[in-house]
Amino acid sequence: MSVAIPFLAFLLAGAFAAYHRLRLAVWAALTASLLVACWLLGANTTATIVAAVVVALISVPLLLPQIRKPYITAPLLKFYTKLLPPLSDTERTALESGTVGFEGELFSGKPDWDKLLSLPKPQLSADEQAFLDGPCEELCKMVDEWDITHVRADxxxxxxxxxxxxxxxxxxxxxxxxxxxxxxxxxxxxxxxxxxxxxxxxxxxxxxxxxxxxxxxxxxxxxxxxxxxxxxxxxxxxxxxxxxxxxxxxxxxxxxxxxxxxxxxxxxxxxxxxxxxxxxxxxxxxxxxxxxxxxxxxxxxxxxxxxxxxxxxxxxxxxxxxxxxxxxxxxxxxxxxxxxxxxxxxxxxxxxxxxxxxxxxxxxxxxxxxxxxxxxxxxxTLPSTASGGAKLGAVVSGAYARIRKQFGLSVGRFEGVEEALARIAGKAYATSALSQATAAAVARGENPAVPSTIAKYHCTEMGREVSRDVMDIHGGKGIILGPRNYAGRSWQATPIMITVEGANIMTRSLMIFGQGAILCHPWVMKEMKAAQLPDAKQRVDEFDTALFGHIGYAISNAVRSWWFGLTGAKIGSAPGDDYTRRFYRKLNRYSACLSVMSDTSMLLLGGKLKFKESLSGRLGDVLSHLYIASAMLKRYQDEGNPAGDQPLLAWAFHDSINKIETALSGALRNFPIRPVGWLLWLLIFPWGRRAQAPSDRLGHRAAALLMTPCDARDRLADGVFLTPCANNPAGRINSYLSKVILAEPVERKFLKALKNSDIEALEFDAQLDEGVKEGWITAEERIQLEELRKITLDAIMVDDFDPEELRSAGYRSLHGVQASRAAA
Missing domain, CATH: 2.40.110.10 (Butyryl-CoA Dehydrogenase, subunit A, domain 2)
Structure with a gap:
């Protein structure tokens, strides 16, 4: 046993130094101290000497620049120059056109959360808020979507x-x-x-x-x-x-x-x-x-x-x-x-x-x-469009699902509908946070090249998924077009968002990770620029700094990935309160995993990586959901850590983490060099995959928020047009929610009495008359039920048309001319 102790001390010192990113000299001193302690405590002398020699062989050449630069850095620079994929002027311009914000921290494997959480809360000026409440509100009130989309096409x-x-x-x-x-x-x-x-x-x-x-x-x-x-x-x-x-x-x-x-x-x-x-x-x-x-x-x-x-x-x-x-x-x-x-x-x-x-x-x-x-x-533009549609879809679908009843029960109480409502709620929360984060970055003077592609792709994709679930919940209400339909046009518009400003397939498979791996990586761009410097001495000096910084970073992330995987990311310092601290720890873990996967892919695949679009897309998903989860945590803090928002945050966060693990799993199982994929799996998933999709219990809580007036629901709805006017059926339905909830106990009481009675009245008004006469309900409660019937009818009603109204103007014109000729 005494033979193994020095080598165990060597490994523990290395792991500790790598995890905490200590300098090489600190690692050497720490290891030497541990070896001396082992020897004094009776460890095998020969084993201690061998371990000490290994430390010396590693540290001395690397710590002495007169040895390291000519004999290690210079040969590696030549090899790197051959390995470096050629960049066209177009690619170079794309890579150098943006700035790097917090997304750079997500590539570090050890995010500095203070950089994110110390950013000021996004807020409008007084003039901006006045415009939003004034002219923007007035413009919304002018909108007659049916007139615009069907009658005028303008x-x-x-x-x-x-x-x-x-x-x-x-x-x-x-x-x-x-x-x-x-x-x-x-x-x-x-x-x-x-x-x-x-x-x-x-x-x-x-x-x-x-x-x-x-x-x-x-x-x-x-x-x-x-x-x-x-x-x-x-x-x-x-x-x-x-x-x-x-x-x-x-x-x-x-x-x-x-x-x-x-x-x-x-x-x-x-x-x-x-x-x-x-x-x-x-x-x-x-x-x-x-x-x-x-x-x-x-x-x-x-x-x-x-x-x-x-x-x-x-x-x-x-x-x-x-x-x-x-x-x-x-x-x-x-x-x-x-x-x-x-x-x-x-x-x-x-x-x-x-x-x-x-x-x-x-x-x-x-x-x-x-x-x-x-x-x-x-x-x-596109993230904000998706956010507006998702947030409106969330609150109105919640109200509609509470109002609409089947089998004597609000449809939102059925677990199948509840699942859809939970997805809508979580994705609306995520979309809102992500779209605001990128807009706030631009407002701070940044040019967020990578976050902009993340926001464009994921906001529009989540918007499409929300719109699909909205249509499913509304059923016939959603598919019958007309002035009362507020869901159908949104569903028709979702492929437009997916397509414009770069097709989403290409955005995911080429742009997100393709830009992010170089622009956001703490060392890759520095290495590339150093390798292209004209002065030989400066080229070696700067490449030396970047290369060994990169090597230390890669070793650290490998250790951190394995440790976080081994402990389930339940140990380690992290910001946040008692509720969110565990979320930050998980993001620390997956940040390290992303860095390990990125470095391994770039090292072994080189220029071929940009043609491995499936791998690039999956790694882009990891980066994207790290950024989305960060944006949600920032939003949660900016809102004052409201307990009411926790079901929304938790559902959206667990959804992102599940997708991160799914993407990492897919990347590892399909890694082009199979043995490397197996070894990385042991490093990243030492106990196998653990992340799960949001639970039904959590989904129930998220869905319930959409069907109940509360502060969390109001925060989610903030910034969308819900004024209940003639041309805004969605706003009217949303405004009915409180009245429906107040009337539900009266309705249950009345229906129970009616079911157990022997009255013969078939019409609703006549049944109400009998209810008041028999004392089941009061006169005031009768008025309440009449109002409930009226607003329910407004909520579920769809449009119908004279057949001629649906014919195009061209058809009517052509057949009008033919009819006139026939009459003549």
Whole structure:
């Protein structure tokens, strides 16, 4: 036994140092001290000496830079340079365009939670709150979704006028240019509220405040361009759109075939140097009504009018809608959600160089400009739209499930419906937290490239799942379209969110982990940059720092992963209160697991990793749910740790953790190098998988919150349009919940008495008369039951139409002409 003790001390010292990330010199001193203690306590002398020699062989070369750098670092640098996958200019721009926030901590294996929890609570200014309660509320009250989607296929003129007059297109344009100068958080709140009543209206408002001419002009425009266009964009004199996607360049926007040739041409009566554009674009939101079109194209200078470079690269220009050669005005019809969207064509469309966004200095820099602005728009518009729909779906489905009865029982009491309500509640909570987190990051001045892709993908996917469950709970109420239906159009709109701003399949399989593994990793980007430095000495010095920092980090995460797996992450320091501390410990564990998996995958697969899309997608899921769970815990703290929210937080958290383990399991079982996958399984899951989906008991508590007026329900509903007006059937149903609950005891008493009686009345009013006569209910209770019947009918009623109402105008026109001819 005395022979094993020195080696056991060696291993324990290494594990302790790795877990706590102690420096190499500290590890060497600690190990040496333990070996001396072992020897003094009678350990085998030879074994102690062997262990000491091993410590010396490891520590001495690594601690002495004159040995380490030439004999270890330099050869590894040569090997790394060969291993490093080549990056195209496009990939390099995408990787360098964003900033790294707390998501970087999730890759560290040891997140510094103070960085997250010390961030200020996202709050609106007084002016922003007044706008949300004033013009935004008024706009919501104007919405007649049936009129917009079925009758007009457009917003009515008075709504267009209201939107422009109240500067909804200029939410984020600075006040000095006539805009409202609101924050990104306010942009999120406006889109969320509008989306809760109409995705058509939210899209109309969201796009000009997302990626488009205004955003690009604010970041890159010349002073002249800002002065000319921003005031007109702010007050709606100019309606913008941005033309990026074409038939042969969808998600692969760098393959834009649209081109512009530098040449001389006529502009406003003068001969000037400019670009002659040829373009073919589609899916362009607001194109049919736009007056100012931003265009992405590849710029060429075959005659050398600007210099020696012939292929200048992707560039961006502003083109007025009435420019000769430009064709717009026709419309696409996106799944019965008729926001203005259509194609743009152009042949030999001449614009001067002054119409390049940013002027001639920004020619060829369009991809960089798009990458820097895309993540800002992706952080807000689609996540906020999904959040608005999910939150409204949650509270209204809860009310509907309480009001709607089958077999004498509210349908929400059936366990099958309860399961769906629990999913809606948890995902609405998660979506709300995630969308607010990314908007708050933009509001702080960050450019959250990785969180924006996480938010876009997961908010829209969760929004789709919520919408599916909402439709299932509502049954026939959801599928019969008409003015009373508030669920059907949302269901039809979900694939649109999944598709635009990058297809979700590609977002998950290519972007989330593809960007995150390099941009968020604490050492990979530093190693890549160091390996490309021109000065040899500086290259070795900086690579040395990054490489051995990375090695120590990898060893630490391996130890932490195994220890957390062994103990079930029930031991270790963590923030939070008695309720949430266990959640933070679990996230510490999976952060370490993600880091181990990432390092192993990058080391062994190298450049092939970006073609292993299934593996990349699963690791992206781990990163995503770590970020989502972090956002939920931050929201919970910002709300003051309310006990009432615990069922929502717990359901959503356990759902995320289950998905993290599912993703890790899938990655390990399908790891391309099978023996490595087996070894990693023992490291990450020493006792096997333990995380489970949320329990039925927890689901019951979450579902009950949606069917009962309470503070937690109100917090979940915060920011959506629930005013019970004529054009908002969802708001009316939500307003009925308290009255229904108050009437339930009276209804039960009346129905029980009626069942045990021998009265012959069949009509409800006659039965009430008998109930009052027999003393089952009082006159006041009769009024209460009459009101209950009335509001129940309003909640469950669906629309019907004269057959001619459902025929298209084209059909009626054609058959009207034929009928007239037949009569003549």
């Amino acid at each position: 917003l009515p003129p008075e709504m267009w006028d209201f939107i422009k007059r109240n500067k909804f297109f200029g939410l984020n344009i600075p006040k000095e240019y006539g805009g409202l100068g609101f924050s990104a958080l306010m942009n999120h709140k406006v889109i969320q509220k509008l989306a809760s009543i109409s995705s058509t209206v939210s899209s109309t408002v969201g796009v000009p405040n997302s990626l488009g001419p205004a955003e690009l002009l604010m970041h890159y425009g010349t002073d002249e361009q800002k002065q000319q266009y921003l005031p007109r964009l702010a007050d709606g004199r100019e309606v913008p759109c941005f033309a990026l996607t074409g038939p042969f360049a969808g998600s692969d926007a760098t393959s834009i075939p649209d081109y512009g040739i530098v040449c001389q041409g006529e502009w406003n009566g003068a001969r000037v140097l400019g670009i002659k554009l040829t373009l073919n674009k589609r899916y362009i939101t607001l194109a049919p009504v736009a007056t100012l079109i931003g265009v992405a194209f590849r710029m060429y200078d075959p005659d050398g009018l600007l210099g020696d470079k012939k292929d200048i690269g992707i560039s961006l220009a502003l083109v007025p809608h009435d420019t000769p050669g430009l064709e717009i005005g026709r419309r696409h019809f996106p799944l019965n959600t008729p926001f203005q969207n259509g194609p743009i064509h152009g042949k030999d469309v001449f614009v001067p160089l002054s119409q390049l966004i940013g002027g001639e200095d920004y020619a060829g820099r369009g991809w960089q400009m798009l990458m820097e602005c895309l993540s800002i728009g992706r952080s807000i």
